[in-house]
Amino acid sequence: MNPMPPLWMLAIASLAASFLLAWGWRGWALHRGHVDHPGERRLHQVPTPRGGGIGIAVVLLLASAWLGEGREAFALGLVLCAGAGLADDLRPLPPALKLLLQAAGGLSLAWAFPLLPEWLGHPLGTAVALLFVVGLVNVWNFLDGSNGMATTQALLAALGLALLAPSAPGLGWLAVALAAACLGFLPLNFPRARLFLGDVGSHALGYGVAALGLVAASQLEAGQAWLLLLPPSVMLIDAGLTLVARAGRRQVLWQAHREHLYQRAVAHGWSHAGVCALYAAWTVAACALALAVAGLAPPWPLAACALAYVAGTLLHAALGRRWPRPGETLESVG
Template identity: 45%
Template sequence: MAPSALLAIWLLAGIALGAAGTAMARAYALHRRLIDLPGERRSHRIATPRGGGISTVLVLLLALAALAIARPGTLPACLLAGAGLALVAGIGWIDDHRPLPAWPRLAVHAVAGGLLAAALWMQGGGPPDLVVACVATVVLVNVWNFMDGIDGIAAGQALVVALAWSLYAGAGPVLWIGLALTAALVGFLPFNFPRARIFLGDVGSGAIGYALAALLALGVMGEPTCARLPWILPLLPFLLDASLTLISRMVAGEAWWRPHVQHAYQAWSRALGAHAPVTLAYAGAAVVASVAMFVVRSGSSTLIMSTCLTFLLAGGLAWKRLRGRRAGIDTDSLTDGKR
């Protein structure tokens, strides 16, 4: 079969499974009363079912199984990576049914990062690659959970990142797993944007974060430090908002691990009284950063460093300006979203 035809089948199957799985997850959530209710630490006004991201988990696990079959030498690594994904998704699924404390969830994320590191080691990864796998897992799983707060933003951002990295890699596991994640999110998004009928839930946001960590670790494996930096660019809109907000809450002495509505994207959505423009703006920022990733690909280390620094400074200034809009705005004026 021609590679283009195989790619088309891969994408269509992922989209179909993503959509069907989300529809079934919504029916299940309504039946089990897995509902996010509005509140002062939520960014929505309408009670909405959660857990729709289980469809993404299904697609990713099937993609790993297909990769292991197509490339038998990757079977042990796929099993380890799949086990890590199952752990992250499993603890998220439990949390969606019965909220858990932060520390047990973080411990599971760390174990999943170790499993991903072991998978990379079996594929020839060195110590720096194993560190990237562990750190990226804990960071991105939690960043995607923190940033899953208004309609479509977490799924839309992940879709841009996964597609950009797939095209950037051009071949190998990053291409196929990245496209599987992209397809799953294309199937999910009509249920979540522009008006959410179901949320990802912790099962979905965690699985997406883990999948992105795996793609990042695979993509930069064996590369010199400067060649790794462009891969970070598409992540910056989420990384900056999540990290700067977290730091500001720590400095203020707040309980930073608790749900809140203090991210820049939440402040902006309150100021606008709508979610869609903010979700699209963040996706647009990720697209611009992804284009920059391709532009600097063959550039000098000076060009790469200066580009990354420019995006960091611009993102930091945007975060400060947008987050300042939270003052004097009533959280009850929010439209529907997650939290």
């Protein structure tokens, strides 16, 4: 493994690289016409270039040099997942092919970092880790629809996961690189969006958070692994409940829509900054809860996780009544 640089140097380099790559990509995307146009299923009002998260993906790829054991698997999985997103940003891929590339990337990471192999065994631990990776990649993709949302959530989740397992080899460096890369991208996306992450960015963020979770899990006791679900809990709750509701209405799950709670909040008058702050406040509280019970024996970690998800589900339902689905999202494909 390469000698580790000081954290402050890694942070500055990651921030600068992410910003400069995103800025350069913005000019190229505008010139080539790779933009998202406004529509009834989107929240933005002007054509905006996409794919700016390529800088975050590059930073994570370079930072993998300090991850230690499993860095090659991490790098391969990142290239497959973020590469699928980049290809989709440039020319839409069939959903099945996109999912296949995500699964291949997730399998590379999951094989190197199976979840609780001493308890589940390597094959089952790999399968559960694969679901965790592909799930988070898609959750970040689903919730990348409001300025600053996906980026701030990845930043906070990365720091929370790193604090849960401070002794995990390379975890702190990877978390700092991801957080700094998010900070480098944010000026172009928040509070006003001049550039979108695109699928390359949302895939890289979800993959990065999943990787941090799996590396952290390797240092936690089996009964504490539940805590890994707390830093990304607001993303999982919003995405999960929205998917369940859409499935119940027999709608196409991968079709673009405006039914996530954050989208409904913006549609009912909340600013992008206000929604971003609301979700960030939950994540800060969830990370604090995870750290508060991290040293406690079972069943406290499971109880804390269950409490957070029950509270989040109830809050989602209450706010959902305040912010009902927009009329244009009511069509059923059944």
